[in-house]
Amino acid sequence: MSVVGPLDAMFLVGESREHPMHVGGLMVFDLPEGAGRDHLARLYREMVDPGLAVNPMFGRRMRHSLGNLGYWSWQQDDEIDLEYHVRLSALARPGRVRELFELTSRLHGTLLDRHRPLWEMHLIEGVQGRRFAVYSKVHHAMLDGVSALRWMQATLTDDPARRHMPATYALPSRKNDAAQAESLVNAIAKAGGGIGRALTDLAGLTPTGLRGLAHTLRAEHAAVAFQAPKTIFNRPITGARRFAAQSRPIERLSAVRASTGATLNDVMLAMCAGALRNYLLDLNALPDKALTAMVPVSIRGPGDTSEGGNSLATLWCDLATDEPDPERRMRRVSESTKYAKGVLSQLTPLQNLMIGAFGLGSAGLGAVMPGVAGRTPPPYNLVISNVPGPVDETLYWNGARLRGLYPASIVLNGQALNISVTSYDQQLHFGLVGCRRSVPHLQRLLTHLETSLTELERL
Incomplete structure (x- = not known):
């Protein structure tokens, strides 16, 4: 269990029904050559396999209790339900960009469930021109835009022939749970001997x-x-x-x-x-x-x-x-x-x-x-x-060429x-x-x- 850092906590404090605090992104792909009508459905079934290992970053949920003095902390969820977090949708015909953006608008306006790990992924079929889309969102308390883009890039390859590539939430962890970095607030408190001294440290020690x-x-x-x-x-x-x-x-x-x-x-x-x-x-x-x-x-x-x-x-x-x-x-x-x-x-x-x-x-x-x-x-x-x-790469996900990569952020x-x-x-x-x-x-x-x-x- 690790404490939520102070900057990350701001996105939890400010969240309400009118103010969802997640960042997202819409990726548009070409279907791989020879892919049938059930391509995305088969990919979805692989992605929600109960035996799939979930990266610890995406397997933790928020905890807020008197036991930790009312402060937020991250706790691993041992019963993560992938069929809840990963969803398969289809656009109404004719599946134009207009319909795709309208669906993305609705998905981006709904809150993430704080009783579960704070992320969702939606596979969207039926996009015109033999294409499909993936809309993902993750709470800003978990990731900033740079981190989110790094995670996304790790799921992609420049090899169009490569298959069996994991989704973001199933990527191998770069470090084990014991080595997870402490939050900024804990590090400052230990190094500075208290909040007052920590603030002085932050401002330049003088x-x-x-x-x-x-x-x-x-x-x-x-x-x-x-x-x-x-x-x-x-x-x-x-x-x-x-x-x-x-x-x-x-x-x-x-x-x-x-x-x-x-x-x-x-x-x-x-x-x-x-x-x-x-x-x-x-x-x-x-x-x-x-x-x-x-x-x-x-x-x-x-x-x-x-x-x-x-x-x-x-x-x-x-x-x-x-x-x-x-x-x-x-x-x-x-x-x-x-x-x-x-x-x-x-x-x-x-x-x-x-x-x-x-x-x-x-x-x-x-x-x-x-x-x-x-x-x-x-x-x-x-x-x-x-x-x-x-900027200089053409990337693929399980043979599907990535055509568009559109960020979707927060309004206040x-x-x-x-x-x-x-x-x-x-x-x-x-x-x-x-x-x-x-x-x-x-x-x-x-x-x-x-x-x-x-x-x-x-x-």
């Missing part, structure tokens, strides 16, 4: 460090931090979701990067900024002040082999949506992220974790309490996340839109999640993303 970190939290970028305007995204949300997705060739964004001197991530953010500007203009809802995005940043090193939990910092980005000129908007976005990255680079890993917790929790009461959202100024207008993936009360992006097979894959009621016509943002990229290509 009063000067504490003051410096507090200054960073207040003004990561003085021009945008905690100065976001109210928009239609910053309203109360319901539990229903809408999902939309799109892929674009990375070479198009790379050409913009080369012509502007910006980073690829800056180009992606500017692309989103232009799309948001045009979307809000269509709804006559564009504020005079520029929108601000909160951007999670992974602080996992290349050699980090930890199997779960969250390791994130956050930065604030000026999206310059008040700027009609795409070139000036691109420049402002790039300057904003460059400044924020410079601030984060001066902090220790533990200080960056504090920044991450602060950024994710800075929506405050509006994110977790009914009736508060929309009544106070939002700290930022939306979350935009970019999780690097296997008062933060009704999330844009997440990952890279794969020379494509950038956008996954948009919005509150079904608060974000009208979400799919129109896909058209505006294309328009915005076309504008940037003209620079």
